[in-house]
Amino acid sequence: MICGFFYGMKVAGGEILCAAGVTAWGDWLTLAILVVSVILTARAMQQHRLREAVSALAMAATAALLAVSANGPVWQTSEPTDNDTSGLVVALVDQSESVWRDLASARLALETLAVRVQALDDELQDATWSGMVIGFSEAASILARQQPLSRLPDMVRSVQVAAPGTQSRGELGIDRALDEIRKAGGRGQVLLVTDGLFDEPAFDEALVRAAASGIPISVLPVGSGAPGLGLISADLAPEQHINRDATVRGTVLGGGTLRVTDPDLGQAEVDIVGQERAQPVHVSKRFAARGLQHLKIAFDTGDTRQERVLYTLVRGPAQVLLFGDGRGFDALDPTAWSIHRAQPDAAPDPDAFDLVVIDALPPSSFPGDYSEKLLNSASRTGILLINGGLRGSVEDPQVIGDWKGTALSPILPVDSDPRSFILDPPGRDIVILIDVSGSMESSLGVAKTGAFAVLEQLRPQDSIAVLAFSDITERTFDQRPATRENLDAARLLVNGLTAGGGTAPGSTLERAARMRSNYCAYFFISDGVFDVPKVSPQCYTTALSTEGAHFPKGVADWGEEIMLNAGQGVGQIKMDYFEPEQRKAYFRPDWFRPIAARTSAPLTGYQLPGIAIAYPRIDAEVLSLHDTPPPDPVLVYRRDPDQPGTATGVFLSALPDAVSPSDLQDVLARLLGWSRPNRFDIRAKQTGNQITVSVLTLAQPDDQSLPESVSGTLRIAGQGQQPLSFRPSGPPGRFETSLTLRMSDEPLDAELILSEPGRDDQIIPATIPARSPRQAMAGGDERFDSGIDAEALSRMITITGGRDLRVAAPRVAEVASPPSKVPLHALTICLALFSLGLALWVKGRPN
Known part of the structure; x- marks a missing residue:
């Protein structure tokens, strides 16, 4: 506040500025001291005590100067124009083995960098800029000394790395480049060629120093496609079949332990004895669930650990867990439905299944926590509850009412309590x-x-x-x-x-x-x-x-x-609809033939022995009704609007004795989010936390059309939904998108939701791998590294204000040095001490 009186004041070719974010308590204390000093000065003048008045004014000046000091005053010179001084461009080249293993890629990167430098030189024109080349691996050294900037492209092209280093000390290289720019006057830019696989996990201090000095670091990423040691390659076929052997094929150079891990079935290990030549390795795994699944491949030598994530699309029959009689289920097509019968007192984990069907069994037949397990798995496992026939008398609560009192209550499509419904009916x-x-x-x-x-x-x-x-x-x-x-x-x-x-x-x-x-x-x-x-x-x-x-x-x-x-x-006249008779019964016992609520519905061609009375939730879909008023629902579904993967259904009667497989299949298919598994061919490739998803739409025997667009959403457990922007790529019906994953310490369940105009969404189960350590541990051999650490390089660009040289050349505006700032707080503190001494000396003198 006090410093603000001087803010922007022009002094000797510069201006006075104040620091931002300073607390105001010092200003208020100064204001209080000033008010007291003014009062004391006025009183002293009235009593003709001149020395006391001067002392009070000096004390006020002391307080004001201290307040100004607390606001961090600086004197800032005017900014130079882009071309009024010289500067230095440093080409910083990573000489580590992981960059130079693929010599052709490394040489191509240097050629690209030379072109970018030439563009920068053309933009600077008459400015007296210079350039130099610095290399780094275990240490940093000058590869080509300062020359006019016009010579830098040829200097870059002439870089040779005869013996790539076994380390990548990025911080040393950046520090050396900043030091050379400082010696040249402080104005410049760093152009970095690297894969980002540094031995230091992070060196933000060096990046902050560069940003504070106004020196952007622009990056040209380049890396090798495969390691030079350890796990050189790993491959998994893009499609697999559920519960059949899937073979992971790899190539290994050197000794260590190869581990293949999947979220459902755990880990398989193979100990490999080191040899001088690369050797193939095969590991068999089985996938227990359908969808876009992943395997994590790790090679551990004790000192170094390499990891890769491989994705595959697992197809096969829908896995149905069945409790109770389930008449007609065994006649379903085994190529589309795999039925697993189980006893409720030994109920398997529902997570491993696409559907759970409970036929006329109350929750008391199951372990006490099973309804919670069903709820936790409901985002990817459909649930069908079949009430069955009359239990007890019509005035006794039925099976569906028992399930309404469990953890499943929030996701069920019906309310089974007639009395509570009458007391508080929903909107009509x-x-x-x-x-x-x-x-x-x-x-x-x-x-x-x-x-x-x-x-x-x-x-x-x-x-x-x-x-x-x-x-x-x-x-x-x-x-x-x-x-x-x-x-x-x-x-x-x-x-x-x-x-x-x-x-x-x-x-x-x-x-x-x-x-x-x-x-x-x-x-x-x-x-x-x-x-x-x-x-x-x-x-x-x-x-x-x-x-x-x-x-x-x-x-x-x-x-x-x-x-x-x-x-x-x-x-x-009162209409019965507005004053419905309060039912005391929970079951309508008469035989009837249900009717479709709309045009058609499954299980409407059979005589049923009555239904449990229930009321559909307002967001449920009623497929069939009782054939006489009141129109009580028979078959009801609900898909959660916030979690489309959560689908539940209830059939409020008993399954007919001669139910047809087609009817039963129609009932079950509505609970499958992934109801057309042959519609899309899906590929996924992950590098770090970046994943690219490719979707190819497949023509069907009954539908040869291909969509012009596809949209999608990735929903990850505990993280919400992330929209996917698919773009056409290649032949008609092929689309691609890229996204950044927020990975956790444990694997996560997810759903990939694909939408095409005029069709039902396909909700495809997926798994997201756990967060991994860096591919090579600190101090490890560079030969184990491969690829590019895109996250580290993006962070470097963001902190320093640089550019990705793959897509854009550096600009003159980005290399302009910041204006000079001279702190003034030392001067104002000295003046405050002088003023304080004056106040004390004057007050001690006799009037």
Whole structure:
């Protein structure tokens, strides 16, 4: 605050600046001292005590100078222009064995660097810049001394590394380059050729020194494709089959232990005796789960450890864990479904399966923590609960109710407690269909009164739509929340309706059917003078007759029928839907044949021995219903909106004795996130924590089309979702994306979600490997290293403000030196001490 009075003041060709981020307590203390000093000075002047007044003013000046010192004042010279001084460009070359093992790549990198330097020299033009070359491995040394910058491209091209080093001491090389730039005047830039596989795990201090000096470090990454010692190569076929041997093939030079690890089946080890020549090695593993799986290959010599991650797409039949009778399951196609029957008291871990089916068994049949295990695995393992037939009496809670009281409750698609549902029903989606044909002219007032009675009973959590119908286009009130304002607008529309035209409810009923939801209720208001429509509303419907006559046969079967007559207090009539009878039963015992909630549904062609009464959650999908009102659900599914891999289903009756494999397969397939395993061919390649995913869409016998675009999401357990930006790559139907993984100390389950227009998402199980140490331990032999540490090089560029020389040349603006700054706090402290001494000396003198 005090220093701010002087901020920006021009002094001797520069300006006064203050440090940022300084706390303000010193300024407030100074202000308090100044106020006291001014008061003491004024009082001393009134009493003609001149020496005390001067002492008080000197004390105030002392406080102000100390406050200025605390704000870190500096005198900054004006910035030089880009070309007004000389500078030094240092080409810094990594001479380690891991860079120069692939001589062709290393020479190509030097040629690229020479081209970048030439571009920089052309941009600088008349500036007197110079260049030099420094190399580093175990130590740093000058390979070519300072020459005019125009000579630096040829100096780079002439670099020769006869004996590559066994270490890569990057910090030594950067320190040497910074020292040479300092000697040349402090203005410059470092152009680094390296693979980033340094012996020092991190050297941020050297990078911070470069950034503080205004010296960017631009990087040209180059590395060898394979190590020179140890695990030279490793390969795994891009496709495997579940529970069949998969062979990892590798090439090893030298002795050590080769370990192959997968997240599910643990680790396999092979001890290898060192030989002078490279030797092949084979290790067999089996994958216990489908999806994009990985193996971690490690070669350990005791001093050095190399690691690689290999990915493969594991296909095969869906693995189904079955408890209970499960009639019909053994007849499923074994190439598509692998059924594993188990006893509930020895229940296997559900994580190893794609589906878990529990047929008419309560949770008490299982170990106490099994429902928690099912919940924990639900993000990748579908769950189907079959209630079975009547247990006990109809007033006894059924099997589905027992599961509702377990850890699975939050993900189940139904609520099985009739009483709690009645006490707190969810929001209802109400549609009023009003006949406004010419025959309604005498009873349209009754119809309006009936509509008003429905509107009066809605709650804010409900929704409302009004559809008027005749054989001409009519005004409608589109579906919207039942707020007070919307209800007033709906009343206004109803009140303005007039009669005319013929009766044509068909198209309006089709439109209403498209608004169907789990908690819909329709009110069909008409005089009944029309032919029975060929379509139904697909929702529980209360038919209100404005003439007091029954509707044609079929209309009343939609739900409830109410007779309205003029003068009978229509507004006081209560619709059963709004006052449902509180059920005391948990089961409907009569035999029935379920109907599809929409166009078709599995298991609707069989007689069933009753159903457990349950209510679908608002985000569930009801596939089939009881064939007589009320429309209790029979087969219900739910896919979690936040975790699409979490899918659950309930069948609220018992499986029929002669259930067909096609019906049963349809029931199970809806719980599989990866329902079309042959649609995509997937490849993945990982370097460090960078992974590239390639997706090739495969034409199918019944569908030869290929998408023009694919989108995706990677969801990792405990980390949320990461969107994937796929771009076309190569032939039609092939797409590619790259991303950075956030790896943990343990392997993680994940789902790769692929979406193409007009199709169901494919949720493919995946595994993410654990975080690994560096490929070569500190002090290890460079011959074990390979590849590029992209993360380390990116960090270097970010800290120093450099560039990736693969894609861009260095710029003149990036090599401009920072303005000179001279600290002033020493001067202001000396002045404060002088002022304090003056105050004490003056006060000690007699007046």
